[in-house]
Amino acid sequence: MAVAATFLAVSATSALAQGDAPRNNAAELAIDAAIPLPEPANVPPPTASDFKLDTTATVSPGPAKTPDKTPDLAKTPEQAKAPEPTKPLDAVAAPAAEPAKTMASPPAATATAPEPAKDPVKAASNIPAADQPVADRLRDLIATKGARYFDRKTERAAVEKFYTGRDYAPIWTQAGNLTATAKGVIARLRDAAADGLNPADYPVPDFSAAAATPDALAEADLKLTESMLDYARQAQSGRMHWSQVSADIQYPEHPVDPNEVLANVTTAKDASAALESYNPPHKLYKLLKAKLAELRGGSDGAPIIIDDGQPLKYTPARGKNAPEAEAQMSDPRVPKLRAKLGLTENADDIRYDAKVAAAVRKFQESADLKPTGVLDDRTVKALNTPKRDKQIDTILVNMERWRWLPRDLGAPALGDAYVILNIPDYTLKVMQRGAQVWTTRVVTGKPGQHATPLLSETMKFITVNPTWNVPPSIIYNEYLPALQQDPTVLDRMGLRLERARDGSIHISQPPGEANALGRIRFNFPNKFLVYQHDTPDKHLFAREDRAFSHGCMRVQYPDQYASVLLNIAMPGERYTPERIRSMYGSSEIDLKFPTPIPVNITYQTAFVDDAGKLQFRKDVYGRDATMISILKNGRGKDLENVVAHAQPSYARPRGPLPSAVNVSDNSFSSGSGPNFFERLFGGGSPTPPAPVGRPVRRVFTR
Incomplete structure (x- = not known):
């Protein structure tokens, strides 16, 4: 009894001394957090069972006492489950003076073996319980198979950062159900054709079938993210890179930022509109988009069919006094022809006049026919081609070129x-x-x-x-060969030839x-x-x-x-x-x-004029044909490869000159004065850019 009383007094004194002392280290704070503290008003007085006896002391045993059946509210669950030890009769403790402060100090036994602190990441997570299995699977997929879904480093890093910031909670579903944001994104991807894109390039996973397992939901989440980023990138920069079309194209790059896309689309009130905004904002692009919808939807009414018949030809009247009617053919098909070609003036006139012949000639050019202006069998067949697939292809490649600008x-x-x-x-x-x-x-x-x-x-x-400082290409390809035939040709053209000390040639006017x-x-x-x-x-x-x-x-x-x-x-x-x-x-x-x-x-071989009419022009450089071939025969992301082309030559031409060629007296030194680029554009212009490639075509990935 003396030992127990002494231990109780020492413990109570220690509790009073330390009850208000602040905890300074992490271990002590963790111990405090692990011990449940009851409300002070409900704290019962401590009993002898609250304290562990010193087993090293010799205590005289006394008569046994029947254990108190009243539950001890101050016990921990572990203590309540443990068997009650036999208590000595004289081990009765007096009530503590300040029970609240006494209980604020943990028992010595608990202090020696504190509960481990909870995982701080999981404690801070706000993921609903229904989404936690999907989040766990997303964490694993991004860590182990991220490159399978996102082969671009910038996109892979952006996706990993975005999912990490949300504790890997799924973006597009909640408790297995599609969110409003996901529905907006899916609607935009499925309507990609309206903007001249190919919906097959942006596959939409089947969330209804995927809802069975967390694995399937996690994979569907990443696939929809991948398709969304692909759409935004191609809508802004193009399905193909301009370098694949020709070496004489150079537009500034404006790549999309995947971090911005993820933040913009997932927080927008209208996710579909947010994703659509990556298409070109230009007025002429939007007008082409509207005309594409008309051609595909047949909003211009039933197709007009021109019947077969004799060839129609317009022949200008001969002689000043010849009546115009005598030089024109008439045919009941002409009113339909006028409507087909968009000629609204004199819509019911059956005469094949100059305006009709000019419109036929322009159509023949657009259809790769010989522009004769004669309505022959081949022209009638081209006019009756179902829904002008060639026109749709032309609009598509023109919309693509707007993305490069x-x-x-x-x-x-x-x-x-x-x-x-x-x-x-x-x-x-x-x-x-x-x-x-x-x-x-x-x-x-x-x-x-x-x-x-x-x-x-x-x-x-x-x-x-x-x-006029003659470009090197003209000097090489035209003037030097001309000088071999006629040494005086430059003098007669008013051109001036200078030769530098290193033998290079400069020609100017x-x-x-x-x-x-x-x-x-x-x-x-x-x-x-x-x-x-x-x-x-x-x-x-x-x-x-x-x-x-x-x-x-x-x-x-x-x-x-x-x-x-x-x-x-x-x-x-x-x-x-x-x-x-x-x-x-x-x-x-x-x-x-x-x-x-x-x-x-x-x-622009297809554009809408100020009157709102769709206009087509001849593909003079064959750019349309090249792009249509790439789009129809290309495969996936190969369309986005960048091809490095040889740069123009800035070197001054060199070579032997005929003896009769007149060379200017004040020949220049190759090491002084402006270079050719500066001569061409003025002294304040920058030097030409360094070559970025060799004559052999090389392919890079954007």
Whole structure:
């Protein structure tokens, strides 16, 4: 009894001394957290059974006492289950003075063997119990098979980060049921064809069949995430890379950020609209999308069938006094033909007149027929082809090319001003604040090696009275062979030949009315060494097909074009065409833009005009045919490969010259003065970019 009383007093004193002492280390805090503390009002007085006797002391046994049957509320569950030891009669403890503080101190036996702390990750998880098995399986799949679903490192890292941040809870289901977000994403993927994409490229897993097991639900979750990222990437950047189509295409990359896609789509009120937003925002793209729906849905009514019959031909009237009617054929099929070709004027006229013949000629060009303007059997058959599959293919590849262009075509500081040139239509437009400011006809490059490249660059300045520095390709391929035949040809053309000490050759033409660049050159430095300029050959602008240049773009009214651009870049200067023409002379004048104006060279063989009519143009460079072949014959993600092409040569031509060739006296040194790129675009232009590939085609993956 003396020993027990002493132990009780010491324990109580220790509890009073330590009850308010703060716990400073992790072990002590864990011990406190593991002991349940009852409300102070319900704490019973301690009994002798609360304390462990010192078994090393000698205690005289006394008579046995019947154990108290009253349950001890202060016992732990472990203590309640343990058998009750026999208590000595004299081991009776007095009530503690402050039971609450006494109980705040754990018994010595518990302190020596604390309960382990709970797992902090699971304790912080908010995953519903029904989703926890799916989350556990997602954790395993991402860790062991992530590369099977996401072969791009950036996407794999983004997915792992996103799932980790949500404790691997499934994205698209809750308790095995599809969420509203998932339904929106699935609806967009299944309607991918509306944006010119292929729904088969974005498979949707069967969640109804997958709901049976956590494994199947987890796999379906990752597959839908994969399809969503594939859609966003291809909607923004394209199903194929532009380098696969031709070496003369160079657009800035604008890859999609998978982290942004995951965050944007999963938090959007309308997940379908959020995913659709990765398609091009341009007005002309959206107009093409609407026309694609019309062609596929037959919203223009029942197809018009042209009956077979004799060939119809329009022959212009001969002689000043010949009546026009005598030169025209009449046929009851002509009204249907007018409707088929979209000619609304004189819709019921049965005469095969000049307008009908011109429309037939244009259709023949679009159908790869000889453009004779005669309605023959082959033309009738092409007109009656079901639902114009060729037109749908043409729209699809044009929508694809819109994905390559920058999302913001213009300069925000200039009211989103930009220049856009459509090669197959041979037109150039200046746009500002979403509206056309000015337009003109252009001459573009010949098909083949001289095709005008597709690019997006910025126009930095205009040169009045430019010097024409002949590109190396023209020197090699045309002028050096011409000199072998006629050593005086350059003199007669007004060209000047200079030879450097290292033997390289430079040919130029001084400013003047006969200069090949005309009076004005519009400079937007690029790796293809092309630009826009005036021309002395004005008669070419009257042609319907105007692909005649070596790659540069000739502008019909350069003085007006210059004044429009200068008034956008420097509105306070009030440039007029007359002011521009007053600068014509023999000395170069550079007019620099404080803010460069973007220039976008495009290839639109299908577009919607200002009247809302779908227009088609001849595939002058064969770009449509190449892209259609790639889309129909390509396999999966191979379409997104990047092909490295050889860069243009910037080296000055070298080679022997005939003895009779006139070489300028003030020959230049190859180690001094501006290089060819600087001569071409002006002294302030950057040096040409370093080559990114060899002549052999190499394939990379975006």
